[in-house]
Amino acid sequence: MLLPLVLVGCAGIFFDFESEFVSDQYVARESIRAEVGGGIELSYLRSGDPAGQRVIFVHGTPGDAGGNWYNMLKNVPEGFEFIAVDRPGFGHTIPKRQVVELDAQAAALAPLFVTRNGKKTILAGHSLGGPIVAAAAANYPGSIGGILILAGALDPDLEDVLFIQYVGDVPPFSWLLPKVMRHSNRELIALEDELRLLQPKLSGIQQPVTIIHGTEDELVPYANVPFMERTMTGTGKLHIVKIEGMNHFLQWRQQDVVMKAVVDMAQGISNSSVAAQEQSVSIK
Secondary structure, eight states, X not given: OOOOHHHHHHHHTTOOOSOOOOOOSSOEEEEEEEOSTTOEEEEEEEEXXXXXXXXXXXXXXXXXXXHHHHHHHTTOOTTEEEEEEOOTTSTTOBSOOOOOOHHHHHHXXXXXXXXXXXXXXXXXXXXXXXXXXXHHHHHOTXXXXXXXXXXXXXXXXXXXXXXXXXXXXXXXXXXXXXXXXXXXXXXXXXHHHHHHHHHHHHTTOOSOEEEEEETTOSSSOTTHHHHHHHHOOSOSOEEEEEETTOOSOHHHHOHHHHHHHHHHHHHHHHHXXXXXXXXXXHHX
């Protein structure tokens, strides 16, 4: 279970759960059209080298780009371009229409996929962002170079919707919650079914996968990791970073670990590409 309404729903009456960050001298805000659910303007933050290796960061629920990824975007390594999106229904993406389908959320990212100098886009998803980047890797194999799943919720058997979450999804109770919390609750109610639709696709993911997960994650249990090991059988490289004693909030408390994993993946993809080119030349 990601974020039980019984724990945060009432708090949501008093807190917005979204940052109000727009942009600053380090990070620019832009938007791009995505033909999802009648069309949306996907808002995102961008920083780094416009010609560099593109890495897209995807937040969980609730959340947004600024609140989840600002410190990553403020410290972009040389040769990289970092992008963090406001997922449909959150942040500055408009209209604030709810999208619960993982395939649709992956499709919303697709206009941002680029290949530069032979380097395909890398995706990093935290929490509910984890299954979204997995869906993108499965659905767009020609566009994604690798994925990082940070405290990702992928095992449908570990999802447990509480009765109070169903109550919070119907009027008049839903009217008491801020829109962001209504959207978050609906995502969580739909997640188990969405993960069951995703599960058969996991074995088809061939790109490198890095999983980072804390052993003391009470929101998304570490038991998700062995599930991914069992199901992601098609990837040529599955790397697991197990952080003892760590909770759910990796990008805030383990930024150095996440950054190193991003750089290592990009380097590994680059080395593999060079090796493939050398092999092609030798065959000729």
